[in-house]
Amino acid sequence: MAIGKRRKALESLAGYRPGKAANQAEIEHGIDNAIKLASNENPWGPVPPVADAIAAAIDGVNRYGDHRATPVREAIAGWLDLDVASISTGCGSSGILQQVMLAYVDPGDEVVFPWPSFEIYNIFCNLFDATQVRVDLRDHGFDLDAVAAAVSDRTKVVFLANPNNPTSTAVSTEALASMLAKISDDVMVVVDEAYREFASPSLGDPIADLLPSHPNVIITRTFSKAYGLAGLRTGYAIAHPEVIEDLDRVLLAFSVNNLAQAGAAAAIEHRALAMERVAELVSERDRMVAALASAGWPVPETHTNFILLPTGDKTDDIYLAMERQGVVTRPFGGLGIRVTISTPEENDRWLAAFLNAVGSGA
Ligand SMILES: Cc1ncc(COP(=O)(O)O)c(C=O)c1O
Incomplete structure (x- = not known):
């Protein structure tokens, strides 16, 4: 039953899809300790x-x-x-x-x-x-x-x-x-x-x-x-x-x-304090870019707080394999996986999950 005379534009409008929450991934995969790196958020709160x-x-x-x-x-x-x-x-x-x-x-x-x-x-x-x-x-x-x-x-x-x-x-x-x-x-x-x-x-x-x-x-x-x-x-x-x-x-x-x-x-x-944290994220980002390059995964030059892993046609499979390991990222089918730069611990974790996923032929 259609309630009201909705605009034509709404019939095919998907609406904004936010990045998946960590707890949603935990429920879907029966895991705990998932981390969300799907929305390019800052891992730290305000100063x-x-x-x-x-x-x-x-x-x-x-x-x-x-x-x-x-x-x-x-x-x-x-x-x-x-x-x-x-x-x-x-x-x-x-x-x-x-x-x-x-x-x-x-x-x-x-x-x-x-x-x-x-x-x-x-x-x-x-x-x-x-x-x-x-x-x-x-x-x-x-x-x-x-x-x-x-x-x-x-x-x-x-x-x-x-x-x-x-x-x-x-x-x-x-x-x-x-x-x-x-x-x-x-x-x-x-x-x-x-x-x-x-x-x-x-x-x-x-x-x-x-x-x-x-x-x-x-x-x-x-x-x-x-x-x-x-x-x-x-x-x-x-x-x-x-x-x-x-x-x-x-x-x-x-x-x-x-x-x-x-x-x-x-x-x-207090912007100087926030900029110190930005500098930390940029240095973490550069560390991850270097680690990916030495693992044989050069990535597009990044000017952001995220990296695009160029996984092409394998994007959906690798994304899912990472998510099963508790690392929630954002897939862009056919293009790559967008992963947000986070704390050193979380960055080490997503890198390991990614290399594990590609190593297992996901
Ligand atoms: C390119 C770009 N512009 C704008 C935004 C919107 O950010 P906000 O509405 O939080 O300022 C985003 C958020 O991800 C973005 O990626």
Whole structure:
């Protein structure tokens, strides 16, 4: 029985699939001590002063927070030396990506993005009845000439996850500038930098390198990954003030909740502590890349807190064999297994599970 007259878009819409929880894998395989490395989360919680600020904010939850999360915007403006009018906040950077769709994409409009990339671009296009134009990756990275060529006069938005999820690769702002020069400046180009803090600084900074000459660029960032605040949901956008006004017009009421605001503001204040942890994760990541290479498994160059194991057609089998050993990762059928970098102990464990799985011919 169908209840209500649901939108056509929902008939084939799969919805967002979160990474599998460790306890779900334990139940499915009758094991215990499973670990989840499936959602590119930070293995550590927020640093202690940030945790304290979040706990203290509980007293205020009987009130709605500041709708625009103004104190967080001001803190970001001070940190990045920007005008506060060029900053917006949202419910995670996913929330901001949805606001971009709400503000710029009508049914039938085209949205261009390299593929495989962040699954949410596909979901939003289906949800908004937009036509998605996928551009194949080349050697796990972006083919920016092909992206520029795919932009037509029906294109409203281009999504570029830089670094890219799930392939971990990244392009420089110089390469992005060349691409931007080839497309109309009424196409909004989103540079989704969810993993920015794990990328090589030599790639450049789109705030300084792109925004001044390209007012159609929207940079999105998040407190979810590097700052260990995925469960609180605060993301932010940096763009031309007119674009920020558009994004704010479609901002869901009180989208960044009180605890999230307290966490984000404290995370900015104590960012040096979070960056020490990022450095540890980057050094663990590089250790794992080297270990994989010496085991005969070179991986795509990673600028993120995850690695793509290039398991190709054997992805599903190897993924399952790892999960049976209590290591929950994220499979991308035909492409590879995405595994999140974690503590040294958990990293040793997933490497052993992976080598065991491939060694057993899974
Ligand atoms: C490329 C990319 N962008 C954005 C996000 C969204 O992160 P959040 O909504 O937690 O800020 C993710 C999360 O995995 C991602 O991989």
